Amino acid sequence: MRISELSRRSGVSIPTIKYYLRDGLLPPGRATAANQAAYDEEHVRRLRLIRSLIGVRGLSVSATKDVLAAVDDNQGDLHLLLGLVLGALPVERSGRPSRSGPEEGSERDAEPVAERDAGGAVDDVAALTAEMGWQTSPNPPAAQVISETLATMRALGVDYDWRSLVPYAELADRTAQLDLDQLQDAGDPLQQAERALLLTVLLEPALLALRRLAQEHHSALRFRND
Incomplete structure (x- = not known):
């Protein structure tokens, strides 16, 4: 053509x-x-x-x-x-x-999340992915978003950790399967x-x-x- x-x-x-x-x-x-x-x-x-x-x-x-x-x-x-x-x-x-x-x-900058994380949110994301049995690349951008969100919530006094995200992760898992289907x-x-x-x-x-x-x-x- x-x-x-x-x-x-x-x-x-x-x-x-x-x-x-x-x-x-x-x-x-x-x-x-x-x-x-x-x-x-x-x-x-x-x-x-x-x-x-x-x-x-x-x-x-x-x-x-x-x-x-x-x-x-x-x-x-x-x-x-x-x-x-x-x-x-x-x-x-x-x-x-x-x-x-x-x-x-x-839009993410290059500073390691661990240096910004004041509440162990990076460890929370690792625990969440382990709980879900997810196979991901090391330090993916999506994990950075989650860890920073959890750190911000803790800084604002909200008692929220990876266990609270498990039901949402289960929904996300099913959504991802629908996407790939x-x-x-x-x-x-x-x-x-x-x-x-x-x-x-x-x-x-x-x-x-x-x-x-x-x-x-x-x-x-x-x-x-x-």
């Missing part, structure tokens, strides 16, 4: 496609003339993933390039690929998967990565809204004076 068709199929403008080609995010097409090239389905899938990483997940172009480099090196490992595009597994600037610290473009028919790894990213990022506000609706419902059942 020509670049105009690639633009139509992917939803990415021609100037943006040319920018991605120049910057190395998108591999070149097959040359058909001095100033023309042909593109294929792989280009369509990659552009859709790029669009999702930048437009949905909110990564910078530089961070997206790093993620894509790691994706290219690990397309045979779907678990690793999903961790890369979802941010569960950070990426080094070299494009290789990193086992600690968030990737560029993350929806990847069964997604096709090749790039399509699965894009779909996982969209399901995760775009559904999160809706899941929070469902929680609010359920809270309103059960509050009415328990506390409303009719």
Whole structure:
């Protein structure tokens, strides 16, 4: 297909496609003339993933390039690929998967959580993941969020530890299984990565809204004076 068709199929403008080609995010097409090239389905899938990483997940172009480099090196490992595009597994600037610290473009800073943690919240997260039997990478960004939240709650005088989170973790475990069940028919790894990213990022506000609706419902059942 020509670049105009690639633009139509992917939803990415021609100037943006040319920018991605120049910057190395998108591999070149097959040359058909001095100033023309042909593109294929792989280009369509990659552009859709790029669009999702930048437009949905909110990564910078530089961070997206790093993620894509790691994706290219690990397309045979779907678990690793999903961790890369979802941010569960950070990426080094070299494009290789990193086992600690968030990737560029993350809102988390580089200071170790343990140095900020005043209430043993890091140990709480380790205890929670052990209780759930979860297999995770060392110091994933999501664990940092949980530990900092617990530390903040304790600093405000709220008696809350990992045991209080177990029922929520059980719900999250079932939700994660539902998420991955929806990847069964997604096709090749790039399509699965894009779909996982969209399901995760775009559904999160809706899941929070469902929680609010359920809270309103059960509050009415328990506390409303009719």
